[in-house]
Amino acid sequence: MPGILQGDANSRSRLAAAVAAEFMGTFLFALIGGAVPAKNHQTAVCNGLALMVMIYATANISGGHLNPAVTAATLITGHTAMSRALAYMVAQVAGATLASAMHMLLVPKAAGIGCFGPGGGATLGQAFGWEVLTTMMLVMAVYSGCVGQPNFGVAGPATVGLTLLACALAAGPLSGAALNPARVLGPALVFGGCGSWAGTFTYLVGAVAAAGFSAPIYGAGPHLGRWMDAVEH
Amino acid sequence: MPGILQGDANSRSRLAAAVAAEFMGTFLFALIGGAVPAKNHQTAVCNGLALMVMIYATANISGGHLNPAVTAATLITGHTAMSRALAYMVAQVAGATLASAMHMLLVPKAAGIGCFGPGGGATLGQAFGWEVLTTMMLVMAVYSGCVGQPNFGVAGPATVGLTLLACALAAGPLSGAALNPARVLGPALVFGGCGSWAGTFTYLVGAVAAAGFSAPIYGAGPHLGRWMDAVEH
Amino acid sequence: MPGILQGDANSRSRLAAAVAAEFMGTFLFALIGGAVPAKNHQTAVCNGLALMVMIYATANISGGHLNPAVTAATLITGHTAMSRALAYMVAQVAGATLASAMHMLLVPKAAGIGCFGPGGGATLGQAFGWEVLTTMMLVMAVYSGCVGQPNFGVAGPATVGLTLLACALAAGPLSGAALNPARVLGPALVFGGCGSWAGTFTYLVGAVAAAGFSAPIYGAGPHLGRWMDAVEH
Amino acid sequence: MPGILQGDANSRSRLAAAVAAEFMGTFLFALIGGAVPAKNHQTAVCNGLALMVMIYATANISGGHLNPAVTAATLITGHTAMSRALAYMVAQVAGATLASAMHMLLVPKAAGIGCFGPGGGATLGQAFGWEVLTTMMLVMAVYSGCVGQPNFGVAGPATVGLTLLACALAAGPLSGAALNPARVLGPALVFGGCGSWAGTFTYLVGAVAAAGFSAPIYGAGPHLGRWMDAVEH
Incomplete structure (x- = not known):
């Protein structure tokens, strides 16, 4: 009897x-990463490693995106089909x-646990800048x-988690370091916008912008990898 | 002369x-992991890395379970035989x-060193919830x-240790993060139930429940891996 | 359409x-590594991991030097051509x-963020000694x-990042641990010499000396590796 | 021109x-590992990672022992010849x-920097116990x-470093966690016995005992590995 995470041979089941x-x-990544009590370097270590291990856990099944920005970037560069991308994003959120x-x-x-927002005297614009640049770095990884x-x-999955x-x-300390629209939307939906729907929206725009900027860096087409091959077929 | 951890060709010796x-x-993992003096993030780092290195040290000999919840899950999915599973669990405890x-x-x-119990204002029920979910995540890894x-x-062993x-x-800070019935039972047997046999029992039920929940996620049967193959033969 | 980081088949484009x-x-490594607010062990962890992931991100494209001292050492040992070395150093700075x-x-x-200089009671000479020895260790890795x-x-990239x-x-705490002339020059150019152009110059000399000392350790010639092969052709 | 760490084809040069x-x-490992100023978890992280990267740096040349206890254990199990073992130990110290x-x-x-001794209220006997058990764990790794x-x-080298x-x-906090006679002897020779030659001698006996205990665990003979093969020939 195949498990929930195993599809039968036909592609719909897969x-x-x-x-x-x-x-x-994404559920387990956000459950663990969002719960660290101390808002200091432990938060960074926990989130990076939780993302790493959950990518390992899902890489051979779904490609281990766990992040709408990653799904969007691979959609733009032609590595993920539109229908699959939409289904992934809904599942992630x-x-x-x-x-x-x-x-x-x-x-x-x-x-308010798990909410993101500017800190350390940073403006929303500075937090936006950090979100764009760090998400680009994540997508590059x-x-x-x-x-x-x-x-x-x-x-591969280790480099992505350690980038986070x-x-x-x-x-x-300045932006909260979300790098992931699902991680921003989840607590915002549960905790009434996390204090600022405008801030939440800014973070989402930052992630989409980063996905768009990332496409011309690695480009589309002929370098389609083995991993994605395995996932699509 | 083969060492203690090497069996002869016949399967009983193996x-x-x-x-x-x-x-x-399990002895060295619990010896190191249970002794960290500061109850903060050092405990997490030490336990995760001690588990990781001991899985590497035993993976090619026993499969590196070191945890009755892992043995129980692989028993349910048919990857470990009943007699082997019982012997492993006794050895782990x-x-x-x-x-x-x-x-x-x-x-x-x-x-009381190495004991587990709720903390940070969490109820026993909340600690139970964390134990179930985190143990499922460990088994998934x-x-x-x-x-x-x-x-x-x-x-592989790195992802399991880093999940812990x-x-x-x-x-x-909320549950102590045992994720392992042997780690709960060991100090409880030595330190008189660690203050609460009911708490100890709750943690054990949580781990067994997590092993049961994990079976339908990855499923049984045709995906039997190389590692286990190497161990059984 | 190939991305910015992908060259066409001809070697000029590559x-x-x-x-x-x-x-x-180097931009993303310095952006992240130089911004950690607390000047304590978090700085070390962030810089080591940021270097590691950026080497992974660029290794298959440029060889992942990201450090003029590495480029200089591989120039001396004949693993990088002079024209390529100069272009790399300009790009890194x-x-x-x-x-x-x-x-x-x-x-x-x-x-002054991201600036380097002696600390903890160390003299500039002691900081120079640490820079030379630690940069040699990095080049050895x-x-x-x-x-x-x-x-x-x-x-490979993991060992280099973890060495840092x-x-x-x-x-x-004694030297700031630059191990990288680009990381020293960048903030010095922006923040007016970081308080001491003599100190900045001392750090640069230390890195060049370390690159020179490293050449006779691993030597030149017949052990040209696969990685560099892939980069040059 | 081959570097210092490269031998010619003949075995004496190798x-x-x-x-x-x-x-x-061993010099660079002890230089870095012994210099961490804060005697807390940073010491553990620095020493573990410095050992790891130096094993990677020397593994393909010498086997990356960097520890007389490792050399002694592999001497007992027949993986290192007596003349090589003696030369290694002298070089390590x-x-x-x-x-x-x-x-x-x-x-x-x-x-007194880099010295080892009991701490946290532990007796010399308790420190001895920790040294024996942790060194056995290291040799097992x-x-x-x-x-x-x-x-x-x-x-492999990562598991050894992370074990430390x-x-x-x-x-x-209890024993200083030397796990390495060279790391004990080096500062003792420079800093007059580190306050107690009896303590230093106890640590050396602990490491030798651990090497002796480790031999019957993994055993001698037919499982000679590829790594050592590569080193000996």
Whole structure:
């Protein structure tokens, strides 16, 4: 009997397993990453490693996006089909939202946990700048480590997770270091916009912009990688 | 002359070496992981890395379970035989118990060291929820990294250890982040239930529940991995 | 359509892509590594991991030098041609300078951020000693992990980044642990010599000396590695 | 022109290169690992990672022992010849001693830096117990990751370094977590026994005992690994 994360031979069943993997992976990533109590370097370490292990856990099933910005970038460069991209994004946001709902059950004084916003005296514009640049760096790690040809095979997911870790150590005190629209939308939907729907919207625009900027860096087409091949077929 | 952790060609000798590896691996993992003095992020880092290196040290001998929840999950999905599973679990609990006894010898003011229980204002029910979800995440890492086909080969044990590290950073302050019935039972047997046999029992139920929930996620049968193949034969 | 980081088949286009990769990689490495607010172990972790992931991101395009000391050492040992070496160094310094300029935009109270200099009671001479020895260690990691034959393939960039991390934990409080002339020059150009052009010059001399000392350690010639092969052709 | 760390084809030249690698690797490991100012978890992280990267840097030249306890264990199990083992141990102690001498030059208020001894209320006997058990764990990681067949190839040196990191987090506050006679002898020779020659001698006995205990665990003979093969020939 195949498990939830395994599809039968036909491609419809395989797509369903991939969407389930994106949902579960993003749920567990956001559940763990959003719950770290201390807002300091532990948050960076926990989020980077939680992303890394969940990419490993889902890479061979869905490609391990776990992030609408990654899905959007690979959609733009032709590595992910439109229907699959939409299904992934819905699953990612649903997973992150469930994580925030679970925080209300499992964390004492949970209000606002997992929310993102500027800090350390930074303006919303400065936080926006950090989100754009760090998300571009994350997408660059995805292409070089996992999508490009040649890539770094077994080390690919590690480089993506550690990129988030390093970016969160540097930009975390100023922007929160979301680098992921699902991680922004999940707590915003559960905690009433996390204090500022305008801020939430700014972060989403930053991630979309970063995905758009990333496309001309690695480009489209002939360097379609083995990993994605395995996922699509 | 083969060492303790090497069996002769016949399978009975190989099973004995595997059980010895589970005992030694869990003993050293619990000895190191349970002794970290500061109850903060160092505990998470030490436990995650100690688990990682002990899985590497025993993976080619026993499969590197070192955790009755992992053994139970692989028993349910048909990757571990019943007799082997029982022998592993006894060895794991014995190793963790010896570690707690050793703590009494080697740590000044050792009373209660290595015990688990709710913290940070969390109820026992909330700690139970964290134990179930984080143990599921750990078992998911075991299947994707080590059991499934294709898996991540040489990176598999790293993903399992880093999952514990990330989970302990997030859930450690609330549940202690055991994710392992042997780690709960060892100190409980040595330190009189660690203050609450009901709490200890709750943690054990959580781990068994997580193993049961994990089976339908990755499923049984045709994806039996190379690693387990190597262990069984 | 190939991206910026992909060259066409002809070698002039490939060299341009490699120089672009050195620019972008050094820019993002310096942007993240130079911005960590707390001058403690977080700085070491962030810089080590940011270097690691950017080497992974550029290794298959430019060889992932991201450091004039590495380029100089491989020039001396005959692994990098003179014209390529000069182009790389210009790109590296330009990337680090842009990072410091970006810090002025994106970090509140940015003055002097990312600057290097002696600390913890160390004299400039002691800081010079640490820079020479730690840069030699970094270059040694580059040769053993990435250039030499056999090397450590997929783990090579990780060993280089973790060398910086370990060196920055030890020498960071005394010298700042630059290990990279571009990282020294970038903030010095933007923040008026970082308080001491003599100090800046001392650090640059230290890095050049380390590159010179490293050549007779690993030597030139017949052990030209696969990685560099891939980059040159 | 081959570098210092490269031997010509004849085996005498190759042995000289291996001994030079053990000297340089242990020197840089002790230089970095012994200099971390804060005696807390940063010490553990720095020492674990510095060991890891220096094993990577020397593994293909000398086997990357960098520790007389490792050399002694592989001597007992027949993986290292007696003449090579003696030369390695002399080089390791010389490297660690040079590192301590360098600390006197490069660290303000260097007296006693890098010394080991009991702490946190532990007796010398308790520190001895930790040294024996943690060194056994380290040697176990060496055999499973690097010597045994099958081993973990490219991940081997990482598992050894991370074992030291985890052990130093747990046992560091009680024993200092040397796990290495060269690291004990180096500062003791430079700083007059580090306050207690009896303590120094106890640590050396602990490491030798651990090497002796480790032999029957992994055993001798038919599982001679590829790595050592590559080194010997």
